[in-house]
Amino acid sequence: MLERGKVTNRQAAFLLMFTTVIATAVLFVPAITAAAAKQDGWLSLLVVATTYGLVVALVIVKLGLRFPDKTLVEYAPLVLGPFLGKLVGAGYIFWFVHVNAIIVREFGDFLLSAFLPETPLMAFNIILLLLAALAVKSGLEVICRANEFIIPLFFLSLAAIVALVAHNADFSNLLPLLEKGFKPVLRGGLAPSGWRGEIVVMMMILPYINYPDKTGRYLAASVVLIGVVLSLATVMTTAVMGGLTEHLTFPFFSLARYIAVARFLERMEVLILVMWVAGVTIKVAVFYYAAALGAGQLLGLRDYRPVVLPIGVILAAWSHGLYEDARELVVWLATIWPPYAYTFELIIPSLLLLVAVLRKKGGAHVGR
Template sequence: MLEQGKIEGRQAIALMLSLILPTAILVVPAVVVSGARQDAWLSLLTATLLGLAIAWLVVSLSQRFPGKTLCEYAEDVLGKVLGKIVCLSYIWLFFLYAGSGAVREFSYFLVSVLMPETPMVVFSISVVTVAAYAVRNGLEVLCRFNWLFIPVTGLLVIVFMLSTLDMQPANLLPVFDAGFLLPVLKSSVAPSMWLGEIVLLAMLIPYLNKPQGARRVAMLSVLLSGVLLTVSVLEAILIFGPNYTSNWMFPIYNVIRIISIANFLERLESVVVVFWVLGGIVKIGVFYYAAVLGSAQCLGLRDYRPLVLPVGVLLVTFAKFLHGQNITDMLYYIVHVQVPFMLLVFEVGLPLLLLSVALVRGKGRRYKANKNNA
């Protein structure tokens, strides 16, 4: 194996939470509420169900090929040529593309809320440099760094609880005001894409110390992420209502800004910034790691570390030219182009194709049977 480290199930769950939540919790509320209005929480529940289905699909596929990542068993299922095409597609159009998009979103947020005069490339280079250090030192180091993100997530939940005094339950009524099921289903597509990023677990399952627990890891990761996203949407709607929520770029940031208890406990938006910085580094790091590991496996290299620097340069370069010239262009592009493309092709389409072909051709079954007999 190119990666010699092993991680525990709880570390994998924490890593998947960091992969999904940082960008989703800031962007999803405005996107979902703009379509489903006060029924946006129903869209999140629907998206969570789809995310669980994707998690089941990915784990079912990986467990047919123990010890192999997505980029390795694609060749077993489809043959060498088609398998490498699928592998390269994931590397360039999913890992690198989504990773550079995360770099761009990370930089946009910090420029928008903290340092509007700072060039975005400064933040892009900084976050990729930190992620590169973790990636070069292996999966275990990336997971250890990720533990910094977990206490901040707990602190964010506490901050959410402090905002309950400003909530107005009437903002959730009437139910299905925007229409019956169609607006709810259409608005569930965007959060489904973020939850569908659980597909990256297919690159990590061989490095779990207990790979047989991968299904539990995947399901809990999606379920916890779905719950936290649902809570964030409910927070925004209950406090601001659907009109204000849908018109703001980062509703959760504004939710936390208004918290003021006894004129003493206030200005807590720094929690969101820390959450975004730490979580953004880890999210970028996971895509970064998948890109270098998959590239090394596709090229037949014995070590992925020589690829860390060139892939990092690609991430910064792609991030500079993605998503237009401003944050409005970025959100429009993500919702109308990136979301359907990523969801239909890389999170549902190709895994479903690989599993279907593996079942039809009986790939992976013989190895599994021999293992059971042993």
């Protein structure tokens, strides 16, 4: 094993996956969902995306339990044969790196748009990647422990923003419920489902979890909690901003800027900044770790750490050239991201599970 550490289900399946999904979704999802589902966007997040996330969780946990000591990159060749299996492993490494480049770019675009418009984008990206690389080199246990420190910070920030903006909320903006039926709700759940399915990165972490037979319930709880938190954020954003929500690039950030209590409690968007920087650093570290670990396993290395620097260079260059601006990124997330995400989050894992069952690979058949 290239990773010697062990983590608990609470640390990895519940808390780490919560941060991995929520860190970027909380800023982008309300606008993308509102564009399709209007005032019913919260239903898209609570029902549609949560259902999708639970299905993804079921598939990846079943795969993990069939191959309890192996990551996706290790068991794909056992299921599909050496050539096709390694090709699938390489495809996932590419996907982890690409998604991470998008996350890094989201980080930079947000800081440019909201706080420091004169700062070079590459400066933000490099600082973030240096922090993430340090975490990746320290190992999975360190990433999980750092996340345990960040989680209370996130919930305190979220609670403060919701509480302070509540008096400005007009909940009639959420009515009428299901005005145009359930189809807009389904459409509104397409892109957020792709975010929820990012828990697929657990396929690279499952072998290092104590008591993997309990992982399913922790992962399911994380998926549901993500749905509740994102729905709450969308409800409050829609209640305050109304129809303006779908036209804002970062609606939840705009919600925080709306706060002004007794003329002395203002500039609460700093809470969003703290939450965003901390959460995104963990999220980038998780995808960075998955890519580095997978590359090390694919190349037959004894340690994944030698590939951390090369992957970091690729991430820095790729994230810088992905899009012209945040608006172009939002369009990509709303249109291209859903089918791209579904392919790696659900379609390929489902096919792997089906072939493993049909060919009697894994479980009681390991080594046969």
